[in-house]
Amino acid sequence: MYNFTFHRPTTVRQAAGLLGRNPEAKLLAGGHSLIPVMKQRLAQPSALIDLSKVEGMVGVELKGRSVTIGAMTRHADVANSTVLKEVMPGLAMVPGSIGDPQVRNRGTIGGSIANNDPNADYPAACLGLGATIITNKRRIVADDFFTGMFSTTLEDGEIIVKISFPIAKKAAYEKFKHPASGFALVGVFASKRGSDIRVAVTGAGSNGVFRVKSFEEALKKRFSPKSLEGLSIPATGMNADIHASPEYRAHLVGVLARRAVAKAVG
């Protein structure tokens, strides 16, 4: 690890100010993506701006027809939130499937979606529910937020403060774990909120999380796994690595989508 300076602001304004003054600085949330790359000397931030003491960034709140989750809320706290488990258990499944207890007790939702690891779970939930990402500057809909592997529309100096999820009556996540890392080799989030039907896929696409419009169309007729029978997506554009071929990933998207829908209606 290279040397860096360390800041611990208490308000979003202060944090943004520090970011503005230190262009080589990085925000530190749970540190479970950032610290490993620093230890491997692959990242060399001049400063870390720790968000753990910033007010108003933690908690799961029910607000009318949506649930708002503070960016610094740990995976374990989202997974165990009684509010969330009551209004939308399908979303609580997502952080519950992340890593191991150590990871779930440190990692945060804000860090996960800012990082946009192509195998991360939360991006599928954000896109699969049509969430809104609220930063210190603006509100960004999920469909615009994720722009490719490890890339988002976040600008320099922009801090995710919270994420707002509309409550879908039917929602579920199905994850096929990467055998070594435990991330999603493929993960599918499916939801139905009135006529808004979404099927979002993580882990599979070489461009990060994406929606499967053909599946969504089919589900509009009837939100049932039967509607997806015989449907598949092409292998082109799927990730290829030693753990899964593009064909296998494409195949899993179909299998997991059917299982997610079954779970959502189940």
Added chain:
Amino acid sequence: MSATGIGAAVRRKEDFRFVTGKGQYTDDVVRPGETRAVFVRSPHAHAKIKSIDVSAAKKMPGVIDVLTGADLATDKIGNLICGWMIHSKDGTPMKMSAHPALAAGKVNCVGDAVAVVIAESIAQGKEAAEKVKVDYDVLQAVIDPAKAQAKGAPQIHADIPNNTIYQWHLGDPKATAAAFAAAKHVTKLDIVNNRLVPNAMEPRAALAEYDEGSDHLTLWSTSQNPHVARLVISAFVGITPEHKLRVIAPDVGGGFGSKIFIYPEEVVCLWASRKVKRPVKWTSDRSEAFLTDAHGRDHVTHAELALDADGKILALRAKTIANLGAYMSTFSSSVPTYLYATLLSGQYNIPSIYCEVDAVYTNTAPVDAYRGAGRPEAAFVVERLMEVTARQMAIDPADLRKRNFITAFPHQTPVIMAYDAGDFHASLKKALELADVKGFGKRKREAARHGKLRGLGYSAYIEACGIAPSQAVGSLGAGVGLWESAEVRVNPTGSVEVLTGCHAHGQGHETTFAQLVSERLGIPFDNVSIVHGDTDKVQFGMGTYGSRSGAVGMSAIVKALDKIEAKAKKVAAYVLEAAEGDIEFKDGKFTVAGTDKSAAWGDVALNAYIAHKFVGADLEPGLKETSFYDPTNFTFPAGCHICEVEVDIDTGKTDIVNWTAIDDFGTVINPMIVEGQVHGGIAQGVGQALLEGAVYSKEGQLVTGSMMDYTMPRAHDLPSFHVGLTTTKSPSNPLGIKGCGEAGAIAAPAAVINAITDAIGTEDLAMPATANAVWSALQRAKPRQVA
């Protein structure tokens, strides 16, 4: 059986310190003025070093020195060696390349050490290491062992043509060919035994300290065999004479073979500590461990089995290419030869066997012994052949095995080994019952209703342990004898220290060896302590690997205890004023036969030292005896494992739903520890079969260089095992022990793959059988109809 004697499931003495964080591992040892070594490693698999510039690095803060291969050569430090000579078919000796501890002009695998920075701290060392400028001329690399010998393949060592180390063979080619010609059925299989990364929990570490006053060097090291390390480092590498080097292997957190070998890092730390006149410590990080620990397995094999119309085996033949990596590690040459082909008879009566093995260099990490070492590869060949044959000949796989089991002992196989005891029918029978094979059909139909394919796979393995009779291994090329030593010291208070040449790194010797002494001398288990792992304390010994510590190491203790008892009886005769011949020793008490006169163990021990009852001219004071025990044969643990799996048709994911392990380990000292060894072994074998596999890119980068890509088995990958024992005692050592450390890893891979291929109806499946691999196999094949 006493509560702490042989056969008792005594809790492990050593676990208190291990589970409370009070162990002392090499990295925990801190010496005054200690410096840290940081290695500059090659990012290329194959390259010429045009130049190395260390000037900028030397100026970095906290840097004490920066050393390269040129400095090593100037100081005339010798090469690392492989200590087992193998001769090719044509009689020529194996071709061992130079292996300097720091690269000399050329690098041959990613991670090859090029330079070392000695710094005040690791952080400063790493900063400086980035400033070492190495100018490489990158060469084409050869990674695939099957392509290493091809015409035009990149040459790794200029003096070794075709990257071929040896072309060895064993068995009778003519008789085997004749048997194949007469066969009714021939089974053919192509097998890749996948390369594994050992991943001991504690990474390797070395701490070297030079004492200028006495011109003595001390090395703390994560070694499974500190005396062998001392011998090689002094006599072959030439760091310093043997008597001026002390090697201490304190608590060691797992080895699985990978810590048998002598590596560049400990040589460099020793050499550097003398140069900088300060202690030098290196502790591998996990990334370095992936790149530089000797890997395991990596065979490419074509195997065939010939049978008559009744399913009687006539012959077996195999041709294997073994990848030994960029350099020959310490015992690498023996693994794919005498530890492999000698077990190709399995549990079966096979009249003729012929095996050819080509060992090759590639631009990958060195490959050497890893849990089982050669024997898992052999068991996989034999047990896959058996299962596939049964399917092809439509014979029940258990029945095919029964028709061919060896039933009379001793049994001379055509491949050197002479099995001395065993009962293969017994272990198979017990396994069939415990696994409820009768009920399998019903379970399979039930699974099919839930979209799951169920399969059953057998593995009736045998291995050779208790390594090894010195004369035998000497005749096969070993550079060392494989006896073991023990010294038993009885203190004046009657407590006992046992100094063993074995080394524990997870096996629980402090418990099992104390059980033996407690049983034999009738003294409390807590009054015995086991000393190991320090060449200044313990007499020369050969260390721990090859499931040898029970069969060989404990036999040495038994012999030393025999001598102790004989001497103690002499002392007792004086104490009890009786004739020596009338003294009986039982349950820790000496009695005079036919009388009620007795002396307690403690009395006799004290009298041996105060020497008030006898004169030195008649009897030497003291009670301490040493023994060197050389076994008369290998031991042959064997057994039958049955694995039952369910494969998810949709995803290809395999779940192991049932595991039965019936093993014959001879005498069992501590059933709890033995069961633990079986569990760990199966976990590693399942890891190989389902999850693990070291993958290099064509360019020679290790793709599976971290836990994010290399899949280690986890608890949730495994079922609760059903384990049991059948027992035939080994006639080759006084306790009848066979050894249990490797059995699980040897048995498991074939059981898993036999089960999955049974489930999916195709043999076209390589290890690791990941979900993707199984799904692809299902796509390629027309699956047999689900029953």
